[in-house]
Amino acid sequence: MSYFPQLAERFSELFASIANDRVLVLGHARPDGDCIGAQLGLVRLLRSEGVDAVAYNADPVPDALSFLMEETGIEKFSAEALDGSSLLFVDCADEGRIGPKSSKLIEGSNYLGNIDHHISNTNFAHFNLVEPTSAATCEIIAGLAFDFGWDVDPLTAQCLLTGIMTDTGRYSYAATTSRVFELSARLVDCGARPVTTAQSLYENEPMCRLELLQRFLATLTTRCDGKLGTGYVLHKDFLDTGAKYEHTEGFVDFTRSIEGVKIGVYFEEKKSTVKGSFRAESAAYRVDKLARQFGGGGHACAAAFSTDASLDEIQPRVFAAIEQRLAEVEQGIDV
Template sequence: MLTGIDLAELQPLIGRARRIMISTHVNPDGDGIGSGLGLYHALAGAGKAVVFHMQDPVPAYLRFLPGSDRIRHGQPNQSPQDLLITLDCGDYGRLGSAVGERRLYGHLLNIDHHVSNTAYGDSNVIRVDACAVGEIVFDLLQALNLPVDRDIATCLFTSLVTDTGSFRYSNTDVRALEVAAVLVRAGAEPWAVHAALYESVPPQQLRLAALALAGLRYFAEGRIGLIVVTEAMYAETGTGAEDTEGLIQFPRSVDTVEVAILLRPAGGGAWKASLRSKRHVDVAVIAAQFGGGGHQRAAGCQLNGSLDAAVEQLLRAIQPVLR
């Protein structure tokens, strides 16, 4: 197993691989899909037989990305591949059913920036200092001397934008802005990416937000903000899980709130919890208590049982670490 390897060391591995599959986690987001498509275009341009295959379909808000219509989803892969590259996925199980049996892959390269990554690959590139996996993929393409064209730049720029909250979160550092500048020079258009991500919201998504915001609750003297989405809300508005994208920013934007929580149905009576913090609380540690993970300021986990039980468990874990 290789960890902390120099990206240039991957040249022989990727160079000799003819058939390559790229995948990312279930319920994919802008980082997983943006970095994956950027890598897909680069490897295809280098003459590789490459496929991008994941369990779930591309969310509507990311279908503007060039090549998104080429991403496969659904049935598990059954074709042998020389190399499987997983992106933005901290645990092998979070890939879902898309990858099929591990014996199909000659080598597994795990590229991620989550501190909770379990280093499940044959080779592991885990850079927790990277603002997004798109930043790591950019560096990989530089190490492999692969060109970055307009399509690649757009995909990688979207990865950076979504994981830094449009360069507003604490993971926005000098390096993130330097990479973004290079991608813009290569053809990424910030206004177009912003419009596609944040100014193309369907009416039903706003109706869902209105219902959820009507039930916004606060705990710990306003230091915790909670927003809940239910199956009934989905049914009333004709929406689904992908329409909850961005909802957690509402409680997070409240001046007194340090930790924001979004709870939504996860099927089978379980609840998916998204956690965000501003300054002091490491929500990755909170999520890990429930089998989840993520970053210091953005993490997630799943809780079984009733809604009230899920809320109680989260509050019990968060309140003691609030300053």
């Protein structure tokens, strides 16, 4: 069985082009499980095939994902890391997703490959392996590894399974298909342990995250006749609780989980920027297009953006855009 036959030729060409090169595998800033799993999993696979590959990221690996780095690490990206190397991006809808400072450093470099599942991907590299029907970038990498008969050792399997588990919401999101389950089963057969990921990510909560969550939940409210759910975390909340930005993972899901809500939006105030995250009941709402209005992107049901506008400035603009989107969907207008 072939999982991604439509990507086979491009992947073969990509692999042939890096056989004798040093390759930097780059992931997006504020990395999540799919990003880290994809970076580490791909580096390990490439190394097993004789490729000199190293993973770099602008931000540190979240504490909850550190269990994946037993043998393979992720270095902090810097100008010195480039040194003429080819760049292979994973889980990045565009080159800017690796972070504002990092994206400036790589200008003029060889954007060799781009492996991703975001519908808003700009196909910015020479070899673009983008499959929006996939639930996770790790799903694509796992499928290609099996399609090409590569050796998937237990730790590599653990990395890829973690990415799939997190980006499917523990197999609960709409993008979860039979292919996801088939690949997950094969990764378990290769030595991955779902319980290891579950315990590390969902049963090991630091108290500061729970204190931050408590503050966030107090802000939850609905608008647009209960069809829009929203909540926020202030910069002050991070300072007061000692929580990190990584500790807000999953907060946006609470905004969509409210009964009757069609679109949820979560705002995160940082020192000088505000991040907004969307979640939608179905792909009909195309929140990736909503995010694009504010300089972001993502999936039809999950997207995000970042802005220099203040929280007070951006909230009414976002609420107005969501209200319009809700009306368009109700009227049957194709968005």
